[in-house]
Amino acid sequence: MAKIHNFSAGPSILPQEVFQEASQAVLDFNGTGLSLLEMSHRSKEFVAVMDEARALVKEIYNLSDDYEVMFLQGGASLGFLISAYNLQGANKKGAYISTGAWASKALKEGKWVGEAVEVATSKPENYNHIPKNYVVGSDVDYLHYTSNNTIFGTQFHNVPEVNVPLVCDMSSDIFCRELDTSKFDLIYAGAQKNMGPAGATLYIAKKSLIGNSSANIPTMLNLKTHADKESMFNTPPVFAVYVSMLVLRWIKKTGLKQIGIMNKAKADLLYGEIDRNTMFKGTAAEEDRSIMNACFVLNDGLDESLTTSFLDMCKTANISGLKGHRDVGGFRASMYNALPLDSVQALVDVMKAFEIKYA
Amino acid sequence: MAKIHNFSAGPSILPQEVFQEASQAVLDFNGTGLSLLEMSHRSKEFVAVMDEARALVKEIYNLSDDYEVMFLQGGASLGFLISAYNLQGANKKGAYISTGAWASKALKEGKWVGEAVEVATSKPENYNHIPKNYVVGSDVDYLHYTSNNTIFGTQFHNVPEVNVPLVCDMSSDIFCRELDTSKFDLIYAGAQKNMGPAGATLYIAKKSLIGNSSANIPTMLNLKTHADKESMFNTPPVFAVYVSMLVLRWIKKTGLKQIGIMNKAKADLLYGEIDRNTMFKGTAAEEDRSIMNACFVLNDGLDESLTTSFLDMCKTANISGLKGHRDVGGFRASMYNALPLDSVQALVDVMKAFEIKYA
Numbered sequence: 001m002a003k004i005h006n007f008s009a010g011p012s013i014l015p016q017e018v019f020q021e022a023s024q025a026v027l028d029f030n031g032t033g034l035s036l037l038e039m040s041h042r043s044k045e046f047v048a049v050m051d052e053a054r055a056l057v058k059e060i061y062n063l064s065d066d067y068e069v070m071f072l073q074g075g076a077s078l079g080f081l082i083s084a085y086n087l088q089g090a091n092k093k094g095a096y097i098s099t100g101a102w103a104s105k106a107l108k109e110g111k112w113v114g115e116a117v118e119v120a121t122s123k124p125e126n127y128n129h130i131p132k133n134y135v136v137g138s139d140v141d142y143l144h145y146t147s148n149n150t151i152f153g154t155q156f157h158n159v160p161e162v163n164v165p166l167v168c169d170m171s172s173d174i175f176c177r178e179l180d181t182s183k184f185d186l187i188y189a190g191a192q193k194n195m196g197p198a199g200a201t202l203y204i205a206k207k208s209l210i211g212n213s214s215a216n217i218p219t220m221l222n223l224k225t226h227a228d229k230e231s232m233f234n235t236p237p238v239f240a241v242y243v244s245m246l247v248l249r250w251i252k253k254t255g256l257k258q259i260g261i262m263n264k265a266k267a268d269l270l271y272g273e274i275d276r277n278t279m280f281k282g283t284a285a286e287e288d289r290s291i292m293n294a295c296f297v298l299n300d301g302l303d304e305s306l307t308t309s310f311l312d313m314c315k316t317a318n319i320s321g322l323k324g325h326r327d328v329g330g331f332r333a334s335m336y337n338a339l340p341l342d343s344v345q346a347l348v349d350v351m352k353a354f355e356i357k358y359a
Numbered sequence: 360m361a362k363i364h365n366f367s368a369g370p371s372i373l374p375q376e377v378f379q380e381a382s383q384a385v386l387d388f389n390g391t392g393l394s395l396l397e398m399s400h401r402s403k404e405f406v407a408v409m410d411e412a413r414a415l416v417k418e419i420y421n422l423s424d425d426y427e428v429m430f431l432q433g434g435a436s437l438g439f440l441i442s443a444y445n446l447q448g449a450n451k452k453g454a455y456i457s458t459g460a461w462a463s464k465a466l467k468e469g470k471w472v473g474e475a476v477e478v479a480t481s482k483p484e485n486y487n488h489i490p491k492n493y494v495v496g497s498d499v500d501y502l503h504y505t506s507n508n509t510i511f512g513t514q515f516h517n518v519p520e521v522n523v524p525l526v527c528d529m530s531s532d533i534f535c536r537e538l539d540t541s542k543f544d545l546i547y548a549g550a551q552k553n554m555g556p557a558g559a560t561l562y563i564a565k566k567s568l569i570g571n572s573s574a575n576i577p578t579m580l581n582l583k584t585h586a587d588k589e590s591m592f593n594t595p596p597v598f599a600v601y602v603s604m605l606v607l608r609w610i611k612k613t614g615l616k617q618i619g620i621m622n623k624a625k626a627d628l629l630y631g632e633i634d635r636n637t638m639f640k641g642t643a644a645e646e647d648r649s650i651m652n653a654c655f656v657l658n659d660g661l662d663e664s665l666t667t668s669f670l671d672m673c674k675t676a677n678i679s680g681l682k683g684h685r686d687v688g689g690f691r692a693s694m695y696n697a698l699p700l701d702s703v704q705a706l707v708d709v710m711k712a713f714e715i716k717y718a
Contacts, residue, residue: 004391038373041557043367073433074437077592198400198598199599219436237599
């Protein structure tokens with residue numbers, strides 16, 4: 001079968017070698033004679049997997065012992081609630097930057113826990129940029145932001161400089177490049193873009209915040225519950241954690257610096273073509289363009305029916321997952337860590353052929 | 360490699376044919392050229408999986424259109440909170456039967472949401488039986504119970520007859536035999552015993568209760584959120600749902616009636632040997648013995664060192680997962696749906712050999 005160029009926005013492409021190992025583990029895990037799917041999460045074999053996954057996160061991100069790493073469930077959608085609960089302090093008030101659909105959902109859950117204020121938003125411009133000038137008062141317990149916006153193709157290229165604890169939903173760009181993690185009090189991320197399959201959610205929390213919320217938190221939403229039990233308070237999502245561990249091994253082997261270089265090369269190649277090609281235009285402000293998700297549409301004045309023509313040409317070239325989100329339209333190319341430069345080149349080739357055919 | 364007899368308490372044995380199919384799906388899902396782990400949950404291929412999984416639950420359990428089936432995350436531990444939130448009515452009070460560790464945790468979360476009263480408990484007898492005589496007043500919104508207790512090896516063999524909505528954590532005995540599901544308002548169950556791998560949690564809810572709680576519920580804990588989006592409000596645990604669907608196909612093919620017959624045959628074989636063998640005694644009241652988890656210990660007066668001797672003999676016979684939970688000690692044989700009768704016979708053979716050697 002011809003190779004598929006997988007531009008899916010998530011769940012999304014993972015390293016091919018991971019699929020081989022994961023497939024084998026479903027049949028027989030490490031020569032135990034048992035499938036990983038039928039093994040106790042308390043077995044020494046799986047405890048070793050969980051420990052290695054957590055250790056790899058610490059190593060890859062240079063996390064000091066001031067941080068706790070956890071693998072939980074529920075995705076970022078439950079993380080909105082968990083972050084608001086666990087970060088609540090004396091002010092019972094959080095600040096949020098609204099840069100898209102997910103950031104807005106985080107704000108909504110923040111309001112469920114306490115007061116939550118929107119200190120900046122790019123909604124009036126359909127979230128086509130990252131707000132720059134905003135003020136975060138000292139009367140809030142934390143600032144929450146979403147580092148990358150899959151739907152709108154924007155990304156924070158600098159960590160907000162504030163004097164309050166910083167919380168970030170990093171679901172769609174975690175491990176995409178080097179990062180000064182010491183600036184964060186809490187990072188959370190659904191696994192299903194750069195880190196693994198759907199079903200596991202990573203939490204990186206400063207130990208000093210764990211158990212120090214002013215809120216009365218239900219057991220499963222309290223990070224202290226999970227930190228105290230090393231992510232084994234209840235049965236973890238065994239297979240999703242295992243595959244995440246395999247991906248983390250690949251990230252470590254490749255190196256975060258190199259991954260950042262490759263992601264920039266892929267983004268430069270694609271955005272270069274979007275800007276050069278007379279048939280397309282990008283939708284996000286240039287300085288805020290995401291290196292993970294490139295959103296583009298047909299250039300002004302072109303017949304809308306060409307959208308289907310282009311998607312058909314992509315399909316013929318084995319390029320999948322390119323249809324844009326309904327909130328932006330057009331096209332979206334998601335270029336997560338495991339996507340090879342070759343796949344971006346294949347897309348660029350189709351864009352050029354499309355221009356020659358229809359310009 | 361010799362076959363392992365997998366008596367693990369959970370995650371636990373699943374049908375062998377499921378491992379083959381699941382392993383293949385990790386490499387190439389249904390000839391798409393993509394791994395199931397890298398496919399969008401919104402792809403038509405995965406939407407078909409989710410739809411089939413939900414439909415199979417309805418079919419296997421003869422559920423009327425009055426019920427909604429959902430696959431979520433978080434395990435029963437999050438289900439404790441979700442059930443209490445969604446069942447809360449005008450009384451803001453739930454009734455709980457405490458039959459073990461998990462039932463007690465459900466009660467604890469119930470108290471977080473509203474008032475929660477314990478109408479019966481077998482704790483003074485270390486949960487060795489199911490309480491029979493209890494009164495559930497009409498001033499509660501629901502009765503919650505745990506149908507099977509993995510740690511203590513007890514099981515409700517009759518559904519409680521009450522005049523209030525009935526909620527059940529069925530994590531460790533769902534689909535173990537035929538069941539009159541029309542008696543329930545809400546059933547929830549972590550997948551990782553009879554239904555699939557860890558990471559998916561099943562909810563079967565009467566539609567009339569969904570969205571009618573008196574509580575103000577956070578988005579992700581509100582069953583209405585998930586019912587309205589057919590379990591696709593956020594990214595579901597794709598692989599765990601897929602494997603659950605494969606197991607549900609196997610359950611349908613085998614038939615719930617036949618599964619119940621086989622489970623009873625396995626339990627009869629093992630309990631018969633526990634009662635006959637002079638080296639062992641069961642820990643649970645006979646009438647409440649679980650057909651899923653059989654707990655037994657060395658008979659009175661025997662040297663405790665024989666525990667290790669017996670476990671060593673089990674290991675030699677490729678019997679795994681037999682060590683009892685620390686709260687009961689001794690031995691626990693979990694005989695979930697996919698465990699063959701042959702495995703129980705292998706265990707019984709070791710018990711007989713143990714008696715001959717050490718009696």
